[in-house]
Amino acid sequence: MVSEWDVPVNTAENADGFETGPSHPRTHRPPTLVALVVILALETVVLASATVYFVLELLTSKPASVGSALTITAIIALATIWLGFIVAGVLRGQAWTRAAVVVVQVLFAAVAIGSFQGPDPQVGLGVALLIPALVVLVLLFSKPVLAATAGRSDQNRML
Numbered sequence: 001m002v003s004e005w006d007v008p009v010n011t012a013e014n015a016d017g018f019e020t021g022p023s024h025p026r027t028h029r030p031p032t033l034v035a036l037v038v039i040l041a042l043e044t045v046v047l048a049s050a051t052v053y054f055v056l057e058l059l060t061s062k063p064a065s066v067g068s069a070l071t072i073t074a075i076i077a078l079a080t081i082w083l084g085f086i087v088a089g090v091l092r093g094q095a096w097t098r099a100a101v102v103v104v105q106v107l108f109a110a111v112a113i114g115s116f117q118g119p120d121p122q123v124g125l126g127v128a129l130l131i132p133a134l135v136v137l138v139l140l141f142s143k144p145v146l147a148a149t150a151g152r153s154d155q156n157r158m159l
Contacts, residue, residue: 030144047080093151
């Protein structure tokens, strides 16, 4: 008896007998997965824009602390790259992306909640971060997205 874990996904045929390889890519994606990818891609674009903004600010104005400004810019740039990899992984249906998406959305929610507080609250920024984070979390745990992101790469499979 062959279990689904014993059948390679990207070779001749899977457990159902259907060919799945480079010649027959899976093109059907549930609408909830497409919506998830679109929102994550938009978040990536926003982070990339923030990175560009911070780089331009570093070049055009004198920050109070150059070290802090460089560190924040580097963190935002790395987060942009990380989120780009996550989007690509979600498109490929890789299971590791679910945990990564949760981490990113929790971080966005934390920044959003912080934006509502303090002496100069930024309610618009908080709402702009919190609503997509909540929508992404709801989409992420929907049945179609869970099924579409159940794939595991060959490196993650247990022998």
